[in-house]
Amino acid sequence: MSDGSNKSGMTIHLKIWRQASGASKGAFFDYTVENVLPEMSFLEMLDILNETLVQKGEEAIEFDNDCREGICGTCGLIISGVAHGTHAGTTTCEVRMRTFKDGDTLTVEPFRAKAFPVIKDLVVDRSAFDRIQAEGGFVSMNVGSAPDGNAVPVPKTDADNAMDAATCIGCGACVAGCPNASASLFVGAKISQFSWLPQGDPERARRALKMVAQMDAEGFGDCSNHGECEAVCPKEISIQNIARMRREFVKAAVKG
Amino acid sequence: MADRKLLDPKIPAGPLADKWDRHMMDSPLVAPGGNRRKFKVIVVGTGLAGGAAAATLGELGYNVLNFCIQDSPRRAHSVAAQGGINASKNYQNDSDSVYRLFYDTIKGGDYRSREANVYRLAQLSMGIIDQSVAMGVPFAREYGGTLANRSFGGVQVSRTFYARGQTGQQLLLGVYSALSRQVGAGTVKMFPRYEMLDLVVVDGKARGIIARELTTGRIERYEADAVVLATGGYSPVFYLSTNAVNSNATAIWRAHRRGAFFSNPCYTQIHPTAVPQMGDYQSKLTLMSESLRNDGRVWVPKAQGDKRRASDIPEGERDYYLERRYPAFGNLVPRDIAARAAKVECDAGKGVYNTGFAVYLDFAEAIGRLGRDTVSDRYGNLFQMYEEITGDNPYETPMMIYPAPHYTMGGLWVDYNLESTIEGLFVAGEANFSDHGANRLGASALMQGLADGYFVVPRVVASYLAGSKLDPVSTDHESFKEVENDVRTQTQRLLDIKGNRTVRDIHWELGRVMWDKVGMARNAAGLQEAITKIGALREEFWQNLALTGADSDLNKQLEQANRLADYLELGELMARDALMREESCGGHFRDEHKTDEGEAKRDDANFTFVSAWEYTGENKEPAMHKEDLVFENVELKTRSYK
Numbered sequence: 024m025s026d027g028s029n030k031s032g033m034t035i036h037l038k039i040w041r042q043a044s045g046a047s048k049g050a051f052f053d054y055t056v057e058n059v060l061p062e063m064s065f066l067e068m069l070d071i072l073n074e075t076l077v078q079k080g081e082e083a084i085e086f087d088n089d090c091r092e093g094i095c096g097t098c099g100l101i102i103s104g105v106a107h108g109t110h111a112g113t114t115t116c117e118v119r120m121r122t123f124k125d126g127d128t129l130t131v132e133p134f135r136a137k138a139f140p141v142i143k144d145l146v147v148d149r150s151a152f153d154r155i156q157a158e159g160g161f162v163s164m165n166v167g168s169a170p171d172g173n174a175v176p177v178p179k180t181d182a183d184n185a186m187d188a189a190t191c192i193g194c195g196a197c198v199a200g201c202p203n204a205s206a207s208l209f210v211g212a213k214i215s216q217f218s219w220l221p222q223g224d225p226e227r228a229r230r231a232l233k234m235v236a237q238m239d240a241e242g243f244g245d246c247s248n249h250g251e252c253e254a255v256c257p258k259e260i261s262i263q264n265i266a267r268m269r270r271e272f273v274k275a276a277v278k279g
Numbered sequence: 280m281a282d283r284k285l286l287d288p289k290i291p292a293g294p295l296a297d298k299w300d301r302h303m304m305d306s307p308l309v310a311p312g313g314n315r316r317k318f319k320v321i322v323v324g325t326g327l328a329g330g331a332a333a334a335t336l337g338e339l340g341y342n343v344l345n346f347c348i349q350d351s352p353r354r355a356h357s358v359a360a361q362g363g364i365n366a367s368k369n370y371q372n373d374s375d376s377v378y379r380l381f382y383d384t385i386k387g388g389d390y391r392s393r394e395a396n397v398y399r400l401a402q403l404s405m406g407i408i409d410q411s412v413a414m415g416v417p418f419a420r421e422y423g424g425t426l427a428n429r430s431f432g433g434v435q436v437s438r439t440f441y442a443r444g445q446t447g448q449q450l451l452l453g454v455y456s457a458l459s460r461q462v463g464a465g466t467v468k469m470f471p472r473y474e475m476l477d478l479v480v481v482d483g484k485a486r487g488i489i490a491r492e493l494t495t496g497r498i499e500r501y502e503a504d505a506v507v508l509a510t511g512g513y514s515p516v517f518y519l520s521t522n523a524v525n526s527n528a529t530a531i532w533r534a535h536r537r538g539a540f541f542s543n544p545c546y547t548q549i550h551p552t553a554v555p556q557m558g559d560y561q562s563k564l565t566l567m568s569e570s571l572r573n574d575g576r577v578w579v580p581k582a583q584g585d586k587r588r589a590s591d592i593p594e595g596e597r598d599y600y601l602e603r604r605y606p607a608f609g610n611l612v613p614r615d616i617a618a619r620a621a622k623v624e625c626d627a628g629k630g631v632y633n634t635g636f637a638v639y640l641d642f643a644e645a646i647g648r649l650g651r652d653t654v655s656d657r658y659g660n661l662f663q664m665y666e667e668i669t670g671d672n673p674y675e676t677p678m679m680i681y682p683a684p685h686y687t688m689g690g691l692w693v694d695y696n697l698e699s700t701i702e703g704l705f706v707a708g709e710a711n712f713s714d715h716g717a718n719r720l721g722a723s724a725l726m727q728g729l730a731d732g733y734f735v736v737p738r739v740v741a742s743y744l745a746g747s748k749l750d751p752v753s754t755d756h757e758s759f760k761e762v763e764n765d766v767r768t769q770t771q772r773l774l775d776i777k778g779n780r781t782v783r784d785i786h787w788e789l790g791r792v793m794w795d796k797v798g799m800a801r802n803a804a805g806l807q808e809a810i811t812k813i814g815a816l817r818e819e820f821w822q823n824l825a826l827t828g829a830d831s832d833l834n835k836q837l838e839q840a841n842r843l844a845d846y847l848e849l850g851e852l853m854a855r856d857a858l859m860r861e862e863s864c865g866g867h868f869r870d871e872h873k874t875d876e877g878e879a880k881r882d883d884a885n886f887t888f889v890s891a892w893e894y895t896g897e898n899k900e901p902a903m904h905k906e907d908l909v910f911e912n913v914e915l916k917t918r919s920y921k
Contacts, residue, residue, distance in 0.1 A: 044832075060558060062670070067560050070783070073836075077781050082828045083836050087350060089523040091563045092664065094448055095354040117667050142494050143833040150471065153351050157463035161456035162415045166335045166733045169406070169413035172440075173370060176424025185417040186442060189449060193353055222415045 032058035033125040035068065039084055040132045045140050045148075051130065061121035065108065066091060066098065068120060086145040093117040093257060096192030099199065100145055101132040106196035106255040114194060114257040134199035138206070138242045149195045151241040152209060158237040159230035160213045162222050175221050185219035188212045190258045197252035197260075203244030208252035210238050211268035212260050218271055228275035235272050286540070286891055286906040289694040290395040295912050296377075299399045302695070306742035315340035318744045321488055321503040323475045323530050325352030327447075327725055328708025329509030330454040331732025332740075337461030339737055341744075344501055345458070346470040346490055348525055348838075353455040356511055356523045357728060360447025361568035361661065363429060363439035364725040366404040371428050375436040377401045382913060384723060387433045387613050388688070388716020389865035389881065390915045391546070391889075393908060395695055396713045403730040408440055410733055416453040418442050429657075430573055431721035433613035433920070439722045444568055444660045450725055454732070473499075474838065475530045476766045478506065478537045478704065481758045484749070485534075485704035489759070489766050493838065496831040498766055500754035505703045505740050508534060509732065512687035512709040514547065516846045516853065517798070518790025520684035521553055521566040525838075531691050531710050532845040539691045539699040540891035540904060542712035544849065545857035546688035548719055548866050549799050551617035553683030554668050555637040559787070564683040565668055567640070568661055569721040572610045574645035574654065575678070577601050577617070579638050583628035589639055589677045600624055608920040615718040615866045615879075616920060618682035622799050623877065625681070632679050641677035682799060686724060688715040688866065689856070692891040692906070696739040697731060700891070703747070705740055707731035712889065717865025770830050773840050778823030782839045785820050789813065789843070789850055797854050802870040806858040810851055814898075817847040852892055852901060859903065862886045874917075883915050 035056050042049025056072050063071075066088050073083040089097040093114040100115045102108035108118045123129065131145065139147040177185075189212070197208035214231055217223025223230070246265055253262040291302040309315050318341050322333040325347040333345040349355060367380035380401040385392060408426070412418060418440050419427040428437040442449035461467040472493040479487040479500070487502040513528035514520035535541045552567045578597045585592065600620060602609045612620075621638045624630060631637050646654050651674060655662070662673045669679070690712040697705045697713070708728040715723065753759075796809035820843065828834040863872040863879035864886070872880045889906040 060560065062557050062668075063560055064562075067562050070562055071560060074781050074783060077825055077827050077836060078779075080825075080827060085833050085835060089349060089354060089525050090356065090359045091524060092359060092565045093667075094445065095349075095356070095358050095523060096351075097349065097354050112663070113667060117664075119667065119670075121670060146494075146833060149350060153353075153459065153462075153469070153471070156353075156456065156459040161460040162413065163460060164410070164413045164457075165338045166410055166457075166737070169409040172368065172405075172408040172412040172418075173425045175412075177420055178424055179420045179422050182417050182420040185415070186419075186449075189417050189442075189452065190445060192448075193351065216417065217415050220415050220417065222413055 032060050033120065033123070035059045035120070035123060036128040037072070038128065038130040041084065041144050042141050044143055049141065059120050061119070063120045064091065064116060065102065065118040065120065066116050084145065085143045088116055091116040094192060096194040099134045099194045099196055101134065101199060103129050106134060106199040107257050112257060112259050114192070134195050136198045136204035136243070138204065139195060139198065151243070152193050152195065152206070154241065155206070155210060155234055155237045156213070158233040159226065160234060162217065163226060177220060181219045185216045188215040188219070188260065188264050191260050192258055194257065196255045196257060198243065200251040200255035201244065202249055202251065203247060205246045205252070206238050206243040207246035207265045207268065208256065208260055208262065210234050211264035214271050215264040215267045218267060227271060228278055231268065231271040231275045235268070284904040286692065286904055287694065288393060288906055289696060290393070291695065295394065295398045298395050299402060303738060306738070307745035309741050309745045311340060316342055318342060319344065319503040320505050320507065320740060321346070321501055322507045322509065323488065324355065324509035324511065324708070324710070325349070325458065326355035326357035326509060326511060326708060327450060327454055327728030328732040329507065330355065330451070330458050331729055332507055332509060332707055332736035333467050334454060334457035334461050335733055335737040336740065337464070337466035339741070340466065343461070343467040344470065344503065345467050346473045346475060348472065348474045348493065350471055352458055352469060352471065353452060355451060356526050357451045357725070358448045359523065360725055361444045361566065362570035363431065363441035363446045363722040364407065364450060365431065365438050365722045366408045366440060366726065367401055367438060368405055368408060370426060371437045373436045375438050379436065380404060380438065383434045384714070384720060385716070385913050386918060387720040388718050389879065389918055390716065390883070390887070390910070390913070391864050391908065392714055392716030394910060394912055399735070400714050400727060400730050403734045404726050406734060407726060407729045411450055411453050414453045414456060416442065416449050429570055430611060432569055432572060432611045432617065433608070433720045441570070444570070444658060447725060450729065476533065476841065477762045478534045479759050479762045480537050480701060481752050481756055484702045486752045487754065487759060489763050494833045496829070496834065498763055500759045500763060502752050502754050502759070504744055504749050505705065507705045507707060507736055507740065508691070508710050509707040510710050512690065513849055514684040514687055516789070516850050517684040517793045518786050519556060519561060519564050521550060521564055524562055527842040528849055529842050529845050531706070532849055534691060534699070534701065534704060536894050538701045539704055540893055541689070541852060542692040542889050542891045543689035543856065544853040544892065545797070545860060545867050546717045546865060547684060547853070548614055548686040548688060549618045549682040550685030551614055551621055551682050552640060552680045553685070554665065555632055555634065555679055555681035565664065566683065566685060567665060567678065567680055569614065571640060571658060571661060572617070574649070574657070575610065575640040575642050576644055577610055577638055577640055579624045579629040579631060598629070605920045612920045613718055613720060619799055619868060621682055637679040637681045639677040640680045642673060643677070646674065686719055688712065688717060688719055692889070696742070697735055698739065698743065703743060705736060707736050717867055769841070769844070770837070773824065773826055773837065773844070774830060776822065776824040776826065778825050780819070780823050781825050782836055782843055785816065785824065786843050786846070789816055789846060792816070793850055793853070797850070797857055800868045800870055801857045803858060806854045809854040813847060813851040813854065820844065820847055855901065856890055856892065859890065860886060887915070
C-alpha cells in the first residue's frame with residue numbers, strides 16, 4: 024500500500040467520447056486532469072474531472088458505475104481501445120491510476136455494439152442481456168417446491184465449474200471486445216452454469232435453444248473464435264463456455 | 280408528551296415456535312386464478328428482498344410492477360455481499376437449531392430486536408437454502424457432494440453457506456433468474472433506470488408512487504393496491520461507506536415524510552474489516568469479508584507509534600488484541616465489538632499505515648497451517664481485490680484494515696407483517712428496522728433479505744389484499760397530482776439554486792460530521808454539535824448548491840442532489856436518536872455509558888424499546904413514539920464474548 028506521502032501526482036490527458044443522446048452525433052473532447060494519485064481509481068479521476076466541470080458550469084460527463092468494487096457489472100468503458108482497460112481481470116472501476124504514467128493520453132469511449140445503443144456520453148443500453156435471460160436463464164422452480172438442500176448431491180468439481188461460469192457480472196465487455204459484437208461468452212456462461220448442475224437438467228434443451236435465438240434476435244454478431252471476449256472479461260470467464268454452449272445447442276437442435 | 284403512541288407490533292398469540300404457522304392459518308387468502316391477477320403490487324428495489332418478493336408475487340399470480348434505479352435488476356447492491364448466508368440446517372452436526380440461530384441473533388443484536396420476528400427469520404432460514412440450491416445457485420460443496428459451511432462472527436457453530444467470496448452475487452443472480460422468468464411470463468413488469476421519488480397515499484393507504492425515468496427525466500405516476508419498499512439502507516449518509524455509490528435512502532425517507540415512522544436510525548453497523556481510507560478523493564470504501572476473520576489474525580504493534588514494517592515486528596512485540604480481550608471468540612467476535620476494539624487501539628496511537636487508522640489482518644499463520652492453495656481457495660478473490668486496490672499482496676504481507684460504515688439496522692418501522700405505519704406500505708430487507716436489533720451478525724443480511732422476499736412479503740401482502748377494502752384508484756386522483764407537483768417543485772428548486780458547492784463537496788462535509796460525531800463512538804456534546812452543523816449544512820445546500828444539466832435528461836448530478844437533500848434530514852434524525860438513547864447497545868456506543876472494561880453498557884430498565892420517529896414538517900423537531908420490546912423467551916444478559 025502506498026504510504027500516501029506522494030502528493031505530487033500525475034497529469035493525465037483524456038480524450039473522452041461525448042454524445043448528447045442516442046439520436047445525436049458524438050465526438051471526442053479533450054480534458055486534462057492534474058494531481059492524479061497512483062492509488063486513485065480510474066473512476067475517481069473522472070469524479071474529479073466532473074467536479075471541475077460542474078464548478079465551471081459545464082455538464083458532467085455521464086458514465087455508468089455503482090458498486091465500485093468490480094462485482095455489480097454496471098461500469099464499462101473502453102480505455103485506450105480496450106474494454107475495461109489493458110489491466111487483465113479487472114472492471115473499469117477497479118482500474119487504478121498506478122497502471123498509467125505521468126503525461127499519458129488516454130481515450131475513453133463507451134462499449135460499442137449495435138445491440139448496445141448509446142444513451143448519453145459513455146452510458147449505453149444493455150437491456151438486451153435482460154431479454155436474453157428472460158428467455159431461459161433460469162431454473163423454473165417456484166418458491167415452495169424445493170427439496171432439502173442436500174437431497175441432491177453435486178460433485179464438488181461440477182459445482183466449481185458451475186461457479187466459474189456463474190461469476191459472470193453481465194457487464195458486456197465481451198460484446199464490446201468482440202470484432203463481431205457477439206454475446207456468446209455471456210450467453211455461454213449462463214447456459215454452462217446450469218448445464219453443470221443437476222438442477223439445470225430438465226430445461227437444458229429449451230434453455231439453449233431459446234437463449235441463443237434471443238441473442239440472435241437482439242442483433243449480436245456471430246462468434247468466430249477470436250477470443251477477444253475471454254481476454255477482456257474482468258472475471259476471466261473461459262471461452263470453453265462458448266464451446267459448451269454450442270454443444271448444448273446442437274444437442275438440443277438435433278433432439279428437436 | 281401526551282401524544283406519544285405506543286406502537287402495536289401485532290405479534291400473533293401462542294408459543295414462539297407456532298406463531299408464524301398460526302398467523303398464516305388465521306390470515307385471509309386470495310384464491311388462485313383470476314382474482315390474484317386483479318391485484319396490482321408495486322415493488323421498489325430488486326435486491327434480495329425486493330427481487331425475491333416481486334418474483335414470488337409474480338409466481339403466485341399477482342400483477343407486479345418492479346422498479347430499480349440500476350440499468351438491470353441484476354445489479355442491486357445485494358450483489359456485493361461477500362461472505363455468506365446463515366441457516367440453521369445443522370448440517371455440521373454441531374448442535375445448531377432454529378432456537379440457537381434465534382438466540383444468537385437476539386444476543387448479537389444486543390437484545391434490541393423483536394423476538395417473534397427473529398424466530399420467524401430463523402425458521403425460514405432453512406427454506407432459503409433449499410430454494411436457492413434448487414434454482415441452481417452454485418454454493419460451495421464438499422467432495423461428497425453435500426453443501427459446505429464456514430463460521431462467522433458472534434457464533435460458535437458453522438452455519439454459513441457460501442459461494443466463494445461472492446455469495447451475495449450468486450444469491451442475487453438466483454433472484455434475478457426467478458425475476459427474469461416472471462418477466463418472460465408477463466406477471467412482472469420491470470422498470471429499470473427508474474427512481475421512486477415519492478409515495479402516494481390515498482385515504483390513508485399507500486396506493487402508488489411517483490417515479491423518475493432516469494434517462495429522459497420523465498416524471499411518471501403508478502398506482503397499485505399495495506406498495507413494497509425494498510430499497511436498502513442508508514450508510515451513504517457517511518459519504519464514505521461500503522455501499523454502492525447509487526445506494527440511497529430516498530424511497531424510505533420520502534415515505535417517512537408521508538407518514539411512515541422511522542425506527543432506530545442511530546443503529547448503524549460499522550464493519551470492522553474494510554480497506555482503510557487512503558485519501559479525500561475517494562468515492563467509497565471497500566469491504567473485506569468478515570469470513571477472513573475465520574483464518575486471519577488481527578493485531579497491532581504493542582508499542583505506540585511503531586513505524587516498522589509488519590514483517591520487522593517480532594511476534595513478541597505484537598498485540599493480538601481480539602484474542603487477548605475475547606479468548607472465547609477471539610478474532611470472531613461480533614462486528615460492533617471488533618470495530619470498536621480497532622478504534623480503541625488506533626485512538627491509543629497503535630494504529631498502522633501512515634494515517635494511524637488501520638490494523639493488521641494477518642494470514643501468515645493460516646498459510647503456514649493450511650497452505651497457500653487452501654487459503655487461495657477460500658479467499659482468493661478477496662486477496663486479489665485487496666491487491667488491486669492497495670498494490671500489496673496479502674499472501675506476503677498482512678492486510679491493513681479499518682472499520683467502515685456498512686449496514687444500517689435502523690429503517691422504517693414495521694409490524695410483524697412488515698407493514699409500516701402507513702396501511703398498505705410494506706417494507707422489506709435492510710430498508711426496515713426489524714430483525715437485527717442494535718447490531719447485525721455476519722451472513723444475516725442475505726438471510727433476512729431472502730426470508731422477507733421469498734416467504735414473508737408474498738404471504739403478508741396477500742393477506743392484506745384479501746382482507747382490505749380497496750376502492751379502485753386512478754392516477755388522475757388529486758393525491759397523485761399533488762405529490763407529482765411536489766416532486767417537480769423540488770427538482771426545479773434544486774436546479775434554480777445555481778450556487779458554488781458541488782453535491783460531492785457538501786456530501787463529503789456531511790459525511791465527516793456523521794463519521795466524527797455519529798460514528799463508532801458518540802457523546803451528548805458531539806451529537807448536539809452534529810445536529811447544529813447538519814442544520815447549517817442543510818441551509819448551505821439549499822442556498823449554495825452547484826448543479827448543471829437539465830431535468831429532462833440523464834443527469835446523475837441531479838439524482839445525487841435529490842438523495843443528498845434527504846441525507847441532510849436523515850443525518851440529523853440519526854443524531855437525535857443517538858442523543859435520546861442514553862445507553863450503549865450494539866453498534867450504538869455512547870462514551871457516557873460503558874463498563875470499566877470499556878464495553879457497551881445497556882440500560883434495560885429505561886431503553887428496552889424501539890424508537891419510532893414521526894416526521895412533523897421541514898425543520899421541525901420530529902416526534903418520538905415507542906414500541907416496547909417484550910422478552911418472553913430470552914433472558915436479557917450482558918453480552919459476553921470473553
